[in-house]
Amino acid sequence: MSEHTTTQRIALITGANKGIGRGAAEQLAAQGTTVLIGARDPRRGEEAATSLRAAGGDAHAITLDVTDPATVQAAAQQIDQRFGRLDILINNAGITGSGQVDPNEAYDQLPSTVELDIVRKVFETNVFGVITTTNAMLPLLRRSPAARIVNVASHAASTTLLSDPDGPFAGLLPSAAYTPSKAALTALTVQYANELRKDGMLVNAVAPGYVDTDSNNHTGFLTVAQGAAVLVRFATLGADGPTAGFFSEDGPLPW
Structure with missing residues (x-):
């Protein structure tokens, strides 16, 4: 049986021990939401949850690796047994696939030379x-x-923006891995939204912007709190909120 009241929202955020996911966890916890910190590393997940609890939040670590279905199923069982339901899912866990450790590492996602394993x-x-x-x-x-459900997308997922040779992203190197993966995620978001619309679930893809995180070697210009705010807004939409959309803080993004 659930140990929680029916009024307190319960949110699972994947990849929430650091970066934008951690920022969203902090903001949701500050609103009174029970936050489940999804993390591959149990120690890092527990450190994040402990920190949120120290700040007055209701936070719990959940060991979960999105590439390992066994851990995902175990996490679902754990949530079921302890909380009985889930109100918010933020699919935040993601990788760029390039240069996350060494910024001088050779760029390896050019379509003409990319290794399929990447x-x-x-x-x-x-x-x-x-x-x-x-x-x-x-x-x-x-x-x-x-x-x-909030799927964490990227401005790079916008084929419209990236195909404009005079647009704001004209300087980005072509990518056969990260950019197409985020475009696929936005397309997938629409399909889930269409299937779940009849159930009253709202499913959107949200681009947090260029946030200062490990994944870009801290070259982003937005703070984690700024990037997380739009995720939290869409995670807490009212019944009249949008679904099947692709948004940034500034509003709808072109596909």
Whole structure:
């Protein structure tokens, strides 16, 4: 049986021990939401949850690797046993597939020279991992009176923006892995939204912007709190909120 009241929202955020996911966890906890910190590393997950509890939040670590279905299923069972349902799923876990440790590492995603193993690895986390996690959590989300799913996208997912030779992203190097993975994620978001619309679930893809995180070697100009704010807004939409959309802080993004 659930140990929680029916009024307190319960949110699972994947990859929430650091970066934007951690920022979203902090903001949701500050609003009174019970936050489940999804993390591959149990120690890092517990450190994040302990920190949120020290700040007055209700936070719990959940060991979960989106590329390992066994851990995802175990996490769903753990949530079911302890909380009985889920109100919010933020699919935040993601990888760029390039240069996350050494900024001088040779860029390896040019379509003409990319190794397929890199493409597979990025899609495994950024696309297949979202399907694995969402499907495992859907039975719990169906028990919520107002379930919300937020898929963390990127401005790079906008084919319209990236195909403009004079646009703001004209300087980005072509990518056969990360950029197509995020475009696939936005397309997948629409499909989930269409399937779940009749159940009252709102499913959206949200681009947090260029946030200062490990994944870009801290070259981003937005703070984690700024990037997380738009995720939290879409995770807590009212019943009249949008679904099947692709948004940034500034509003709808072109596909």
